[in-house]
Amino acid sequence: AKSNHNSDPIPAIVTRVWRDEIAKWRSDLRATRLLGLDFPAPHEGEVLICSYDSLPEVSGHGNALVPFSLGHCKLILDEVHYAKNDLAQRTIKCRLLGHQCEQGTWGLTGTPLLGKLEDLIGVLKTCRILPENTHPDDCTEEALREILEKYMLRLTRRDVQSDLPHCQYQTIECEAPADLTD
Numbered sequence: 007a008k009s010n011h012n013s014d015p016i017p018a019i020v021t022r023v024w025r026d027e028i029a030k031w032r033s034d035l036r037a038t039r040l041l042g043l044d045f046p047a048p049h050e051g052e053v054l055i056c057s058y059d060s061l062p063e064v065s066g067h068g069n070a071l072v073p074f075s076l077g078h079c080k081l082i083l084d085e086v087h088y089a090k091n092d093l094a095q096r097t098i099k100c101r102l103l104g105h106q107c108e109q110g111t112w113g114l115t116g117t118p119l120l121g122k123l124e125d126l127i128g129v130l131k132t133c134r135i136l137p138e139n140t141h142p143d144d145c146t147e148e149a150l151r152e153i154l155e156k157y158m159l160r161l162t163r164r165d166v167q168s169d170l171p172h173c174q175y176q177t178i179e180c181e182a183p184a185d186l187t188d
Contacts, residue, residue: 020084021055028053047074058088061099071102079107083132086113090128100132110134126150133157 021039028037036049040056043063048054067073081104083089089100104111113133123142130136135157136145163170 018057021057024055024084028055045072047072048076048079050078058096058100061096061103064095064098064102069102070106071099072106076103076106077108080109081107081111083111083113085115085117086129086132087115087117087125089113089132090125092128092131097128097132101138104132104134130157 025037025039028035035051035053037053037055040054040060045062062071083100089097091097111133113129127140127142131138131140
């Protein structure tokens with residue numbers, strides 16, 4: 007499904023993967039994929055799955071993104087590094103929605119966040135680990151290291167190597183069409 011925007015970094019197919027994984031691991035939850043811009047209130051035991059571009063537009067709800075309670079919800083942002091820029095609409099929407107979810111915000115990413123300090127701080131603000139008004143000058147390397155030790159789960163290849171399938175190589179020979187062999 008395609009949203010009204012073409013800037014969404016997370017393809018809609020990923021929402022299907024999340025739905026299938028939730029069904030596989032947590033059959034007690036109902037996973038609902040949101041494919042349009044309609045963002046309904048979730049029911050108890052329901053997981054709403056949407057892409058970043060499916061988030062509602064920022065409107066006249068004050069400091070809320072949606073006009074209903076999300077007190078019983080937890081916001082989980084896949085590829086959270088896409089919500090790091092304080093001025094980006096995507097980040098603003100994620101932070102507004104996160105503030106409505108009293109159970110907190112979790113951020114998932116496989117992308118290294120240590121390239122620029124501003125990016126790391128932006129992600130930590132989106133996950134409500136650092137206050138909104140945190141500036142890079144406010145953070146020492148030691149303070150950030152302590153924060154990351156509390157909140158970050160970092161797996162290396164060595165950590166998961168036994169779970170990975172063995173590499174398999176296969177040689178497939180094929181003949182090129184005659185017009186390509188000239």
